[in-house]
Amino acid sequence: MRTRRxxxxxxxxxxxxxxxxxxxxxxxxxxxxxxxxxxxxEVPVLEFLTGTEWTPLFANPRFGVLPLVAGTVLVSAIAxxxxxxxxxxxxxxxxxxxxxxxxxxxxxxLEVLAGVPTVVYGYFALTSVTPLLQRVFPQMSGFxxxxxxxxxxxxxxxxxxxxxxxxxxxxxxxxxxxxxxxGATRMQTALQVVLPAAxxxxxxxxxxxxxxxxxxxxxxxxxxxxxxxxxxNPFVPLExxxxxxVQVSLGDTPQGTLxxxxxxxxxxxxFLMTFGLNLVSTWLRDRFREEYS
Amino acid sequence: MKSRADLVFRILALSTLVFxxxxxxxxxxxxxxxxxxxxxxxxxxxxxxxxxxxxxxFHALAGSIWVIVLTAMLALxxxxxxxxxxxxxxxxxxxxxxxxxxxxxxxxxxxxxYGLLGLGVFVRLMGMGRSVMAGACTLxxxxxxxxxxxxxxxxxxxxxxxxxxxxxxGATRWQTIWHQVLPxxxxxxxxxxxxxxxxxxxxxxxxxxxxxxxxxxxxxxxxWSPFTVLPIQVFNWVSRPQAAFKENAAAGILVLMGLxxxxxxxxxxxxxxxxRQNRT
Numbered sequence: 001m002r003t004r005r006x007x008x009x010x011x012x013x014x015x016x017x018x019x020x021x022x023x024x025x026x027x028x029x030x031x032x033x034x035x036x037x038x039x040x041x042e043v044p045v046l047e048f049l050t051g052t053e054w055t056p057l058f059a060n061p062r063f064g065v066l067p068l069v070a071g072t073v074l075v076s077a078i079a080x081x082x083x084x085x086x087x088x089x090x091x092x093x094x095x096x097x098x099x100x101x102x103x104x105x106x107x108x109x110l111e112v113l114a115g116v117p118t119v120v121y122g123y124f125a126l127t128s129v130t131p132l133l134q135r136v137f138p139q140m141s142g143f144x145x146x147x148x149x150x151x152x153x154x155x156x157x158x159x160x161x162x163x164x165x166x167x168x169x170x171x172x173x174x175x176x177x178x179x180x181x182x183g184a185t186r187m188q189t190a191l192q193v194v195l196p197a198a199x200x201x202x203x204x205x206x207x208x209x210x211x212x213x214x215x216x217x218x219x220x221x222x223x224x225x226x227x228x229x230x231x232x233n234p235f236v237p238l239e240x241x242x243x244x245x246v247q248v249s250l251g252d253t254p255q256g257t258l259x260x261x262x263x264x265x266x267x268x269x270x271f272l273m274t275f276g277l278n279l280v281s282t283w284l285r286d287r288f289r290e291e292y293s
Numbered sequence: 294m295k296s297r298a299d300l301v302f303r304i305l306a307l308s309t310l311v312f313x314x315x316x317x318x319x320x321x322x323x324x325x326x327x328x329x330x331x332x333x334x335x336x337x338x339x340x341x342x343x344x345x346x347x348x349x350x351f352h353a354l355a356g357s358i359w360v361i362v363l364t365a366m367l368a369l370x371x372x373x374x375x376x377x378x379x380x381x382x383x384x385x386x387x388x389x390x391x392x393x394x395x396x397x398x399x400x401x402x403x404x405x406x407y408g409l410l411g412l413g414v415f416v417r418l419m420g421m422g423r424s425v426m427a428g429a430c431t432l433x434x435x436x437x438x439x440x441x442x443x444x445x446x447x448x449x450x451x452x453x454x455x456x457x458x459x460x461x462x463g464a465t466r467w468q469t470i471w472h473q474v475l476p477x478x479x480x481x482x483x484x485x486x487x488x489x490x491x492x493x494x495x496x497x498x499x500x501x502x503x504x505x506x507x508x509x510x511x512x513x514x515x516x517w518s519p520f521t522v523l524p525i526q527v528f529n530w531v532s533r534p535q536a537a538f539k540e541n542a543a544a545g546i547l548v549l550m551g552l553x554x555x556x557x558x559x560x561x562x563x564x565x566x567x568x569r570q571n572r573t
Binding site: 003006010013014015017018020021022024025027028031032034035086089090092093097106109112113115116117118119120121122124126127128154157158185186187208211212214215217221222245249250255263270271275278281 | 399
């Protein structure tokens with residue numbers, strides 16, 4: 001009898017630990033929602049979402065978040081222009097071409113690339129990549145969107161590559177053999193049979209990578225500058241949503257003020273953006289799994 | 294004609310791989326040439342300073358170790374318990390399914406959001422202040438999804454026959470898990486934990502958001518002490534205009550990478566050693 005009661009207690013204690021993750025999600029949403037609600041009581045939601053000037057720390061504050069969103073989108077877009085084609089190419093190569101020995105060498109190295117702390121990538125962008133790019137584009141400023149964008153692309157390349165490779169390896173062998181039997185070359189098989197078959201899985205990988213780029217912080221905080229600016233010019237300093245949160249956290253803005261609440265409002269927007277992307281990615285991946293199970 | 298296109302494609306793909314490996318090499322060489330000269334015993338033992346040539350990294354290194362040890366102490370029991378529940382008890386129950394979906398979503402939440410959570414809950418609501426404890430709690434929540442995932446994988450490698458043998462001898466479920474399953478899965482669990490901690494030790498954004506100060510010229514003396522960590526100190530040095538501080542940043546990165554490599558090596562060694570023990 002005592003043992004049975006003990007078993008019950010243990011099982012429910014373990015369940016409580018597992019439920020902590022649900023509590024974490026609830027905590028994130030609650031903290032962001034409470035502070036954002038406080039912020040929106042003073043700044044109309046329309047002004048926040050559609051305003052084109054972001055100067056909350058100035059004497060005459062303006063709270064239009066669009067410049068921060070534009071900065072985030074620009075840097076993420078540059079990162080994806082680097083990471084998508086290269087990640088896809090290396091995934092196709094690793095999944096369809098590479099001999100096993102090479103795979104065993106390359107995959108761990110890609111994992112190392114993914115495990116380098118982001119502050120190191122930021123240092124690399126600021127002190128090496130920017131000076132290098134300035135030789136090609138002399139008009140480029142010391143802080144800009146291009147250099148952190150490219151470095152961020154290299155950082156998420158392993159993620160794109162390994163997820164896309166997983167999707168392509170999940171395509172049944174029979175499809176490939178059918179293509180070979182019809183006389184297709186390796187490349188034709190890879191591009192015209194395997195790639196379309198793995199399409200939704202690969203798209204899920206891309207979307208997850210976009211979400212990672214949007215939430216990335218240290219590279220842009222170090223190398224992109226701190227000037228909110230509504231621009232598509234990759235050569236001038238700008239500020240992303242994440243870099244703004246870092247900027248305010250480093251300063252001594254008093255707690256409870258409107259300026260202080262801005263980081264939670266921006267954080268809420270960031271959370272909603274990445275959460276939406278993750279949901280789409282999960283949905284696509286589940287659909288992909290169903291196709292081949 | 295066809296085979297030429299094939300060849301071009303193959304070369305293109307290979308050059309992509311070479312490019313990404315080349316970048317890694319360039320990064321390492323770059324940091325080494327910038328920072329190796331600055332690296333010395335006094336750099337490791339000196340405290341922060343306004344003079345770049347006197348500044349050291351001791352306080353940040355100590356802060357990182359404090360935070361990471363405390364994070365491990367929080368994440369290990371919580372993560373293993375959650376994983377045991379999901380893998381051994383809650384299979385196929387609706388609650389477990391819900392928790393799994395939730396974990397998958399949490400793993401993709403940007404780390405800076407965890408910083409805002411920590412600021413709202415640990416620093417302010419629970420009144421921990423900007424202490425080592427608040428930082429460790431935040432990082433523990435951050436690594437929990439990864440620890441749970443790797444622990445579940447380790448539990449899955451324990452063959453079902455072990456469990457059945459234990460049940461056949463009259464052991465209860467928990468006795469089976471505690472005396473048979475967990476000891477067998479332990480090396481895998483430990484390896485997963487260390488690898489996820491090596492990710493946490495490079496995390497900068499959540500701790501900055503939490504309000505870990507960038508200028509703390511002393512090492513923490515307890516879990517309620519204010520702190521700074523290696524990546525924050527590196528960030529602080531990178532953001533200064535003087536070239537001498539950039540050198541310090543590079544040297545700081547070398548210390549950080551050294552710590553990372555050591556942790557990964559320990560993880561691999563532990564795994565090998567336990568695997569050999571299990572076999573005999």
